[in-house]
Amino acid sequence: MEANEFLTNQLDPTRVEEYINLLIEFEKTCITERKFKDAELANQRIEELRLQEIEYRTVMTKEKSKQENAELESITNSQLIEFNQMWDQLIQEHVDQMNLIEQEMLAAHEDECRRYDEEVDRLETPKTKFSKDVLSMRHFLEKLIGAKRYSEAEAMTKRLEIQEQKENEKWEIQFREKFVRKKQLLYNRQKVELSALQEKLQNSYQEKLRMRSNELRKLLHRFQNMKNELELKQSHEISKLNLLDEKVKKSGHFTAFKTKSPEASFSSISFVNHSSLVNQSQSHRHD
Numbered sequence: 001m002e003a004n005e006f007l008t009n010q011l012d013p014t015r016v017e018e019y020i021n022l023l024i025e026f027e028k029t030c031i032t033e034r035k036f037k038d039a040e041l042a043n044q045r046i047e048e049l050r051l052q053e054i055e056y057r058t059v060m061t062k063e064k065s066k067q068e069n070a071e072l073e074s075i076t077n078s079q080l081i082e083f084n085q086m087w088d089q090l091i092q093e094h095v096d097q098m099n100l101i102e103q104e105m106l107a108a109h110e111d112e113c114r115r116y117d118e119e120v121d122r123l124e125t126p127k128t129k130f131s132k133d134v135l136s137m138r139h140f141l142e143k144l145i146g147a148k149r150y151s152e153a154e155a156m157t158k159r160l161e162i163q164e165q166k167e168n169e170k171w172e173i174q175f176r177e178k179f180v181r182k183k184q185l186l187y188n189r190q191k192v193e194l195s196a197l198q199e200k201l202q203n204s205y206q207e208k209l210r211m212r213s214n215e216l217r218k219l220l221h222r223f224q225n226m227k228n229e230l231e232l233k234q235s236h237e238i239s240k241l242n243l244l245d246e247k248v249k250k251s252g253h254f255t256a257f258k259t260k261s262p263e264a265s266f267s268s269i270s271f272v273n274h275s276s277l278v279n280q281s282q283s284h285r286h287d
Contacts, residue, residue, distance in 0.1 A: 016053045020046055054245045065234040076223045083219060087212045094208050098201040105197055109190040120179045128171040134163055
């Protein structure tokens, strides 16, 4: 780097250390040659540059912190979106599986009832077990016929047929009612089975929701830890720069000036007798 870079209107803030090193060498040369006024000017400019470098680094550190915070927020939002998408899919798949299991049980119950009905329909009603009244009427009818009392026998026959029809119908009803009761017991058992399954499925669904909640809490806790660590690191960086700034100010023998931005600071630097400093530095380089 040539010393005449100090004559330009713009100084690269990222190369301030080079400028400082150049001035340090120039200061040493001035001391050797007993040019203390120039050495004082070089020393003052070195301290000013150091302060402005700290100011620039502070601004850049804060800007980097903003960028880091934005990146962390972007990563956090991105991972939260991925987390919710993943768990939405997992829970939907679980719900679909729950519905499938429930539908399979309902289909099995329906099939069981159908087979039961078919089995009942194939059954034949057993012969009626008539009452003592019917048996007595039959016995009395035989006596009437044997006694050739046909008109009385005809009347008894009609009465007997009516009674037998009543008892046949009653017998049929009682026989079918037995299977109706069995069918109701079947319904009740299926209802209990379905209720137990639905409770089990609901418990598993709630467990999935608890798992999601726990994983989300862990994820948010991890994000918070990352944020805390980042803020702590950024705070340490700013504190170090502040301490360095105070140290430079205490060690200096001049009143430092502040600017709004590092770029403005470096671009507005004008050395006192800078031509003298540069010319002398260049002459020493040529020597």
